[in-house]
Amino acid sequence: NAGVTQTPKFRVLKTGQSMTLLCAQDMNHEYMYWYRQDPGMGLRLIHYSVGEGTTAKGEVPDGYNVSRLKKQNFLLGLESAAPSQTSVYFCASGLAGGPAGELFFGEGSRLTVL
């Protein structure tokens, strides 16, 4: 049972390069989220999706784009990477139906932008 899988786990980019992080979940969850974690800042919500074909902005959306073309996948894109986007990125998923229900997290993706 894979749960939530993030690829890649590690990536080093140069400033200005682009990349896509893939999050895949096999639990048939409606909700999916992308967070970034920086020291002293906790987890900050970048974008989220409440269903296939829908996306919404979180707390820190600038510089990122997302897509949810398939229910099981949530992609996070960086069009022109900046050093400020060096971070650990977490994807999470959860069931719909109200405020209850835990989020299930991937293992994280460490991105370094030089």
Add this chain to the structure above:
Amino acid sequence: AQKITQTQPGMFVQEKEAVTLDCTYDTSDPSYGLFWYKQPSSGEMIFLIYQGSYDQQNATEGRYSLNFQKARKSANLVISASQLGDSAMYFCAMREGYQKVTFGTGTKLQVIP
């Protein structure tokens, strides 16, 4: 405005003692849920406990309990009988209504033998 506030960047507790990690929240939505997660040094996020805004009783899960004071908008995590394996970062989080989930900045707990 900060939705979730954790005012304790770091805390120490003696092994076998109880410890309380503070969390206050801010929302105007009458329907919300509060969560606590543990992040050990290995990095994974581990779900600990959940409290719904309409729940009458405080949530408990083994050695974890959530002290929910709705009027004060606080949702403190109480860990009883601390163990060395409890040393980790602890995050409070809130889901407002049916959608986004926001996290606090975390508290680093260190258990002393």
